[in-house]
Amino acid sequence: MEERNLICINCPMGCPLTVTLNDAGEVVSVTGNTCPRGEAYGRKEVTNPTRIVTSSLPVSGAKGQIAMVSVKTASDIPKGAIFDVVRDMKGLVVEAPVHIGDVVKADIAGTGVDLVATRDVE
Amino acid sequence: MEKVNIVIVGGGPAGLAAAAAAYDAGERSILILERDNMLGGILNQCIHNGFGLHTFKEELTGPEYARRFEEQVEERGIACKLNTMVMDISPEKVVTAMNRTDGMFEIEAKAIVLAMGCRERSRGALNIPGYRPAGIYSAGTAQRLVNIEGYMPGREVVILGSGDIGLIMARRMTLEGAKVKVVAELMPYSGGLKRNIVQCLDDFGIPLKLSHTVVDIEGKDRVTGVTIAEVDSHNKPIPGTEEHYSCDTLLLSCGLLPENELSRQAGVQLSPVTNGPVVNESLETSIPGVFAAGNVLHVHDLVDYVSEEAASAGRNAAAYVRGELAEDRSGEIPLEFAGGPRYTVPAAIDPEKMNDTLTVRFRVGAVMKNRFVDLYLDDERVLHRRRQVMAPGEMEELVLKRTMFEKHGPVQKITIRVEEA
Numbered sequence: 094m095e096e097r098n099l100i101c102i103n104c105p106m107g108c109p110l111t112v113t114l115n116d117a118g119e120v121v122s123v124t125g126n127t128c129p130r131g132e133a134y135g136r137k138e139v140t141n142p143t144r145i146v147t148s149s150l151p152v153s154g155a156k157g158q159i160a161m162v163s164v165k166t167a168s169d170i171p172k173g174a175i176f177d178v179v180r181d182m183k184g185l186v187v188e189a190p191v192h193i194g195d196v197v198k199a200d201i202a203g204t205g206v207d208l209v210a211t212r213d214v215e
Numbered sequence: 216m217e218k219v220n221i222v223i224v225g226g227g228p229a230g231l232a233a234a235a236a237a238y239d240a241g242e243r244s245i246l247i248l249e250r251d252n253m254l255g256g257i258l259n260q261c262i263h264n265g266f267g268l269h270t271f272k273e274e275l276t277g278p279e280y281a282r283r284f285e286e287q288v289e290e291r292g293i294a295c296k297l298n299t300m301v302m303d304i305s306p307e308k309v310v311t312a313m314n315r316t317d318g319m320f321e322i323e324a325k326a327i328v329l330a331m332g333c334r335e336r337s338r339g340a341l342n343i344p345g346y347r348p349a350g351i352y353s354a355g356t357a358q359r360l361v362n363i364e365g366y367m368p369g370r371e372v373v374i375l376g377s378g379d380i381g382l383i384m385a386r387r388m389t390l391e392g393a394k395v396k397v398v399a400e401l402m403p404y405s406g407g408l409k410r411n412i413v414q415c416l417d418d419f420g421i422p423l424k425l426s427h428t429v430v431d432i433e434g435k436d437r438v439t440g441v442t443i444a445e446v447d448s449h450n451k452p453i454p455g456t457e458e459h460y461s462c463d464t465l466l467l468s469c470g471l472l473p474e475n476e477l478s479r480q481a482g483v484q485l486s487p488v489t490n491g492p493v494v495n496e497s498l499e500t501s502i503p504g505v506f507a508a509g510n511v512l513h514v515h516d517l518v519d520y521v522s523e524e525a526a527s528a529g530r531n532a533a534a535y536v537r538g539e540l541a542e543d544r545s546g547e548i549p550l551e552f553a554g555g556p557r558y559t560v561p562a563a564i565d566p567e568k569m570n571d572t573l574t575v576r577f578r579v580g581a582v583m584k585n586r587f588v589d590l591y592l593d594d595e596r597v598l599h600r601r602r603q604v605m606a607p608g609e610m611e612e613l614v615l616k617r618t619m620f621e622k623h624g625p626v627q628k629i630t631i632r633v634e635e636a
């Protein structure tokens with residue numbers, strides 16, 4: 094048995110969660126949550142934590158003053174792959190025009206997730 | 216002089232939401248004045264995700280969230296002037312502004328929505344001894360440099376203050392290859408959101424030292440190191456607790472202040488607690504027809520609430536222009552509070568002017584566990600809401616219903632009380 098203490102981050106309540114795992118590493122219980130989202134978060138955070146990675150990249154050929162375009166992974170990637178994504182982004186330059194949702198690099202760092210633009214640069 | 220029914224000062228999320236809501240309430244003569252070269256306000260530099268969970272049920276980045284509201288303004292054909300700085304607002308609601316094409320110009324408004332946002336507390340106010348070498352930045356400045364200008368301010372970083380921008384920048388600079396050594400927070404609790412502590416510090420093993428401050432900054436031309444020490448309950452450094460960190464950059468994230476120079480000049484009454492205007496249930500300031508919303512009113516941590524609040528200010532401004540919001544303020548009852556809140560927005564309520572629901576927002580002064588937030592009309596308790604934890608870093612809200620007031624009958628005293636469970 095192992096207990097892990099987390100804080101649910103899904104809403105400003107920030108409920109203190111206690112997740113209990115058995116010896117096989119399976120979640121036995123989640124306590125301390127006020128709503129079901131807390132339980133789901135607790136389970137996922139100890140078994141398969143994921144994050145969205147955001148950054149900004151230089152743009153070439155932009156008309157206006159903006160020289161950078163902000164980007165994100167289109168969905169969650171495993172927490173352990175954050176730095177792989179960051180490394181794979183290094184050196185990327187985005188061609189203007191670029192629009193929200195445009196794929197800047199497909200399958201970033203082999204995560205199966207695309208890196209997409211989060212701002213329009215004409 | 217040009218005449219416009221509603222002038223909106225500031226084109227950040229608050230200004231955009233106020234404009235769209237005023238339009239949807241039937242108003243067509245609306246003008247947004249924005250000093251920057253783009254709409255969206257501070258969101259343009261907040262490239263991280265976590266915006267719009269409440270409004271859109273998905274996690275957007277700042278620029279994406281801003282874009283959705285810009286689109287609403289574009290679709291409605293609402294007029295905007297960019298690169299236009301508002302210089303003055305008179306009590307008679309004449310707005311003086313300036314830009315390169317029109318020079319200095321005046322607009323006579325029937326109603327004004329203040330949506331100027333906030334600025335960072337400056338480092339001068341921080342009183343750190345030592346030289347003032349290069350390499351000291353406010354967290355927001357660093358955010359703009361890294362995200363918009365693509366310039367990394369340094370490689371080895373210490374952050375003073377655990378406000379959200381500081382936390383966000385701890386992660387941002389780590390991902391850009393910098394080593395963030397420590398975040399020192401003067402208070403015994405963090406001023407930032409829990410999700411930011413988890414995802415920006417814990418994820419990267421960056422230590423957060425509560426009740427600590429910077430006592431010395433080294434380096435003449437450029438920062439070479441800082442010393443931090445623990446503080447006692449009077450915020451005095453405790454001798455013997457000093458720790459030295461070598462670094463080339465010190466970021467200061469010591470809170471935000473509503474930007475109210477214009478409001479002050481106009482004679483709008485300001486709250487010494489929030490540094491924002493004192494408003495009633497209609498988000499109307501002490502000057503009838505002048506409304507306020509967003510960070511200019513009180514500093515928000517969730518942009519969803521900014522949009523919500525601003526939409527309500529926009530609707531009320533439209534009602535004022537139509538003559539449906541009486542100028543008579545004699546029915547206002549001050550909203551009293553006890554047991555925890557440091558302020559409430561609004562600060563007064565006229566039950567007659569209330570909409571079907573009214574969201575009251577407030578912050579507490581210390582971390583509190585296991586409480587009830589109660590609303591009393593005179594001595595009758597009409598709302599009783601449990602809160603497991605309340606913290607100064609997170610805004611609280613309580614939704615009041617018009618029917619509560621109708622059921623209760625004439626009321627003399629309205630009180631929000633935080634009570635132990």
Ligand SMILES: Cc1cc2nc3c(=O)[nH]c(=O)nc-3n(C[C@H](O)[C@H](O)[C@H](O)COP(=O)(O)OP(=O)(O)OC[C@H]3O[C@@H](n4cnc5c(N)ncnc54)[C@H](O)[C@@H]3O)c2cc1C
Nearest residue numbers: 225227228229249250256257301331332509510516517518
């Ligand atoms: C760094 C930072 C990080 C944040 N992170 C998050 C987050 O992760 N999630 C979340 O939900 N919320 C977050 N917030 C909160 C949210 O983004 C803000 O509360 C929101 O942007 C405030 O909107 P606003 O329109 O009131 O102010 P602003 O966005 O500051 O807009 C004010 C606008 O008014 C303009 N202006 C000011 N004075 C004048 C003048 N005299 N004339 C003309 N124009 C003027 C400014 O140029 C600006 O465009 C963050 C806030 C900050 C500061």
Ligand code: SF4
Nearest residue numbers: 101104107108127131
């Ligand atoms: S458990 Fe539910 S109420 Fe508690 S923080 Fe998580 S989402 Fe919010």
